[in-house]
Amino acid sequence: MLRNSQPQTVAGEADVVSTPAGTRPASAASPRQPLSLILGRYSAVFLWIGFLILFGILKPDIFLTVSTFRLTFGEGVVTAVLALAFLVPLAAGTYDLSVGALMGLSLCLINWFSLNTDLPIAVVCLIAVAVCCASGVLSGVLVVRFRVNSLIATLGVSQVLSAVTLKISDNRQVIGKFDGTFEKMGSSNVLGVPVVVALLLVLAVVVWAVLEHTPVGRHLFAVGGNPEAARLAGLPTSKLVYGSFVASAGIAALAGIVYSMRVGAYSAEAGPGLLFPALAAVFFGASQFSGRPNVWGTLVAYFALAFGIKGLQLAFGPGTFWIQPLFQGAALLIAVALASRQITQTRKSRRAQAAQATAA
Amino acid sequence: MLTISSLSKSFAGQLALDRVDLEVQQGEVHALVGQNGSGKSTLIKVLAGYHQPDDGASATMHDAPLELGSAVAAHAAGIRFVHQDLGLVLELSGIENLMLGRSYPVGLGGRIRWSAAREQAQALVERAGLTIDVRRPVGELGLADRTGLAIARALPDASLGSALVVLDEPTAALPNTDVERLFETVRHLREAGNSILIVSHHLEEIFEISDRITVLRDGKKVATTDAASADADSLVRMMVGHDLVVSGGRTAGQRDEADVVLDLADVAGGTVHGVTAQVRKGEVLGVAGLTGSGREELAAIVTGRLPRTGVVRVAGTEIVAGSPSAGLKAGLALVPGERARYGIFSNFNVRENLTLGSLGRHTFKGRLARRSEAREVQEYISSMGVVTRGPEAPITSLSGGNQQKVLVARALRLDPAVLVLDDPTAGIDVKARDQVHTIVEAAVDGGMSVLLASTDSGELARLSDRVLVLRQGRVVRELVRGADLSAAAIDQAQVAAPLLELPSELRPAAP
Numbered sequence: 096m097l098r099n100s101q102p103q104t105v106a107g108e109a110d111v112v113s114t115p116a117g118t119r120p121a122s123a124a125s126p127r128q129p130l131s132l133i134l135g136r137y138s139a140v141f142l143w144i145g146f147l148i149l150f151g152i153l154k155p156d157i158f159l160t161v162s163t164f165r166l167t168f169g170e171g172v173v174t175a176v177l178a179l180a181f182l183v184p185l186a187a188g189t190y191d192l193s194v195g196a197l198m199g200l201s202l203c204l205i206n207w208f209s210l211n212t213d214l215p216i217a218v219v220c221l222i223a224v225a226v227c228c229a230s231g232v233l234s235g236v237l238v239v240r241f242r243v244n245s246l247i248a249t250l251g252v253s254q255v256l257s258a259v260t261l262k263i264s265d266n267r268q269v270i271g272k273f274d275g276t277f278e279k280m281g282s283s284n285v286l287g288v289p290v291v292v293a294l295l296l297v298l299a300v301v302v303w304a305v306l307e308h309t310p311v312g313r314h315l316f317a318v319g320g321n322p323e324a325a326r327l328a329g330l331p332t333s334k335l336v337y338g339s340f341v342a343s344a345g346i347a348a349l350a351g352i353v354y355s356m357r358v359g360a361y362s363a364e365a366g367p368g369l370l371f372p373a374l375a376a377v378f379f380g381a382s383q384f385s386g387r388p389n390v391w392g393t394l395v396a397y398f399a400l401a402f403g404i405k406g407l408q409l410a411f412g413p414g415t416f417w418i419q420p421l422f423q424g425a426a427l428l429i430a431v432a433l434a435s436r437q438i439t440q441t442r443k444s445r446r447a448q449a450a451q452a453t454a455a
Numbered sequence: 456m457l458t459i460s461s462l463s464k465s466f467a468g469q470l471a472l473d474r475v476d477l478e479v480q481q482g483e484v485h486a487l488v489g490q491n492g493s494g495k496s497t498l499i500k501v502l503a504g505y506h507q508p509d510d511g512a513s514a515t516m517h518d519a520p521l522e523l524g525s526a527v528a529a530h531a532a533g534i535r536f537v538h539q540d541l542g543l544v545l546e547l548s549g550i551e552n553l554m555l556g557r558s559y560p561v562g563l564g565g566r567i568r569w570s571a572a573r574e575q576a577q578a579l580v581e582r583a584g585l586t587i588d589v590r591r592p593v594g595e596l597g598l599a600d601r602t603g604l605a606i607a608r609a610l611p612d613a614s615l616g617s618a619l620v621v622l623d624e625p626t627a628a629l630p631n632t633d634v635e636r637l638f639e640t641v642r643h644l645r646e647a648g649n650s651i652l653i654v655s656h657h658l659e660e661i662f663e664i665s666d667r668i669t670v671l672r673d674g675k676k677v678a679t680t681d682a683a684s685a686d687a688d689s690l691v692r693m694m695v696g697h698d699l700v701v702s703g704g705r706t707a708g709q710r711d712e713a714d715v716v717l718d719l720a721d722v723a724g725g726t727v728h729g730v731t732a733q734v735r736k737g738e739v740l741g742v743a744g745l746t747g748s749g750r751e752e753l754a755a756i757v758t759g760r761l762p763r764t765g766v767v768r769v770a771g772t773e774i775v776a777g778s779p780s781a782g783l784k785a786g787l788a789l790v791p792g793e794r795a796r797y798g799i800f801s802n803f804n805v806r807e808n809l810t811l812g813s814l815g816r817h818t819f820k821g822r823l824a825r826r827s828e829a830r831e832v833q834e835y836i837s838s839m840g841v842v843t844r845g846p847e848a849p850i851t852s853l854s855g856g857n858q859q860k861v862l863v864a865r866a867l868r869l870d871p872a873v874l875v876l877d878d879p880t881a882g883i884d885v886k887a888r889d890q891v892h893t894i895v896e897a898a899v900d901g902g903m904s905v906l907l908a909s910t911d912s913g914e915l916a917r918l919s920d921r922v923l924v925l926r927q928g929r930v931v932r933e934l935v936r937g938a939d940l941s942a943a944a945i946d947q948a949q950v951a952a953p954l955l956e957l958p959s960e961l962r963p964a965a966p
Contacts, residue, residue: 309822313814316802316807317803317807324798324800326760327759327760330780331780
């Protein structure tokens with residue numbers, strides 16, 4: 096899956112390029128896909144269904160309830176938004192590790208401003224988004240102008256943002272004074288769906304439409320696939336990278352807004368702690384469906400795991416708090432390993448097919 | 456030395472090799488020829504252990520059974536490969552590249568003795584008849600020297616006895632003098648009792664170097680013949696299955712002398728030291744030159760991949776240096792050399808590769824309409840004869856020649872005033888080459904201008920109205936259609952062009 100987004104960093108790409116006649120697994124159009132490949136492409140969906148059945152049998156009275164569904168989706172919204180923030184630059188072959196810190200900053204700013212000023216909450220949110228976008232521009236400058244590797248640049252930016260956040264919060268919890276409607280939005284439902292989940296869906300549709308159905312999205316994937324060829328084809332590669340960082344920062348700021356709707360107060364753990372689950376969801380998701388970083392793969396991967404974790408917690412009680420990182424780490428590793436194995440599996444199954452063809 | 460019998464290999468149910476037999480004798484140069492898609496590369500890759508053969512194949516090497524599809528077995532049997540992409544690590548020095556797969560001489564505590572390693576590397580390079588500085592990063596070497604280095608690296612240690620060296624398209628990007636140097640190496644290896652299996656599209660070269668020739672077509676072996684008893688016509692017939700229509704060159708159309716579309720004024724950068732030239736509407740300007748002459752960088756400099764000085768004007772508009780998009784806006788499109796590196800998006804399918812750069816005509820209210828996009832791509836696939844499963848097939852499933860057609864289509868659909876072609880048919884088969892030429896000719900007849908930098912003198916002679924011969928980064932000859940333009944004249948001019956009187960600032964300072 097990484098192969099698709101970052102060919103220049105992964106050994107073996109040259110082999111793939113020079114491979115003749117369809118040994119490549121990403122041929123979604125091929126009617127001859129082996130079953131194992133299809134299973135791999137939809138493994139997150141099957142995993143999700145599997146968890147629903149498993150815990151539905153183990154704990155039918157509490158697991159398969161509307162409130163559990165609302166809770167699990169609601170709890171996962173913030174991380175899922177953060178995952179979408181990470182997804183956009185990844186499509187362009189760029190990592191933005193500062194999304195966690197950006198969310199923390201956004202959350203801190205919202206609480207600080209609502210505590211210390213009388214600005215309406217909408218203005219406060221706009222300030223948070225604007226500040227985060229400015230940080231996205233900074234990451235863009237580092238990566239595009241100074242040619243710093245994006246992993247290193249955003250790791251550095253992430254630490255600087257943490258420092259800013261610590262300074263503003265004075266290393267304490269900041270509890271903003273929100274008017275009722277803001278927090279009410281975080282806990283109410285529309286048409287039976289939590290408002291925050293609806294917001295996530297709207298955001299996901301927007302990101303999906305841009306990535307998959309606009310020239311900009313196509314151009315982002317082109318830069319992710321072969322930056323030099325993209326430049327030669329006349330694409331504004333620098334602008335695209337800048338844009339992806341700003342979009343990612345803006346979405347990370349939204350994650351902070353959603354968090355403040357749901358939870359309210361700023362504390363130092365919010366934000367950076369969610370970075371890994373978000374990354375895991377994006378990478379796991381990139382092995383799903385189209386085989387490149389994509390919105391629905393990311394969301395399905397994330398919520399499949401979230402439901403598994405929720406089920407385990409319900410089945411085995413509160414002592415299972417350690418299960419979450421174990422689950423996310425293991426799922427990430429297995430997904431990536433499966434994605435790498437797809438190549439060899441395709442070869443094997445094609446050999447088998449060919450053997451049948453010759454025998455017939 | 457090597458025998459292969461009944462080798463088949465299929466991809467997705469499609470036979471790439473169909474019960475092929477091959478026999479390479481001790482001390483011979485054996486050529487493997489065929490169009491792209493004929494199965495040459497697949498055969499080499501099975502031999503190298505990159506692909507597994509289908510059941511039923513067997514092979515022997517030095518009369519001992521050889522396991523096909525195993526890289527380890529091939530290596531142990533003394534089979535060595537130099538692939539088209541050479542497999543060098545450009546960031547590492549010549550020494551480090553040569554020592555990959557060899558053990559370094561080490562001193563106390565496992566420290567590498569670099570001076571000894573350098574001597575060892577130098578000896579390898581000399582065995583291949585090369586004079587290059589092995590301390591330089593390979594990326595700084597020209598293509599010819601890189602090929603030589605890759606061969607030097609492939610040479611097995613003399614102690615292993617006679618070996619089989621497989622050269623896959625070694626001359627694809629080499630100008631003639633370098634080819635000659637390469638062949639000296641090949642002959643040298645043969646005289647030492649080794650065998651060489653060479654894959655090439657260049658028939659003249661095949662006749663020059665090889666003892667026997669095996670022809671593949673559509674995955675089947677057509678024949679193995681002595682090079683001495685074969686001629687080019689019969690070989691081409693065996694390769695394509697019918698007589699190839701060879702165009703005798705474009706008929707020069709009416710050209711308006713005043714209508715200059717591309718104007719280069721003292722353009723310099725990299726190995727190009729100052730080229731001034733004009734291309735008129737509907738004209739094809741060829742650029743020839745040996746490796747290092749500036750020919751290989753001119754297209755990249757003009758179109759903005761590499762930085763430059765001097766002035767480039769397209770239809771009167773001056774183009775900012777180093778900006779491909781500025782050139783494109785003014786109507787300067789490029790089909791880049793080194794396809795895989797500068798042209799192809801391996802994560803995209805045929806459709807996405809072909810339409811990149813101009814999606815506007817399929818964008819309605821900001822939304823990309825895939826169906827109308829696929830329709831246009833299908834039209835190009837049909838009109839250009841691209842062999843593919845369809846617009847949605849991964850680009851990497853196409854052969855090199857067909858990938859190249861997609862890149863030509865990508866440039867042509869921008870409807871450029873000037874098309875810059877950088878070695879457009881390097882490493883692609885005769886039929887695809889002919890098709891690419893026909894496509895370019897049609898576009899030129901429609902009024903497009905072309906700047907064609909090429910290592911292929913036949914191609915230059917066929918397409919160009921004029922050919923500039925570069926040497927030391929400057930134009931040293933101009934050949935004009937009708938007067939003195941032919942493949943032989945281009946070859947001769949590249950080699951025989953007089954060395955330039957160096958301008959004073961480049962001369963060594965007087966003591």
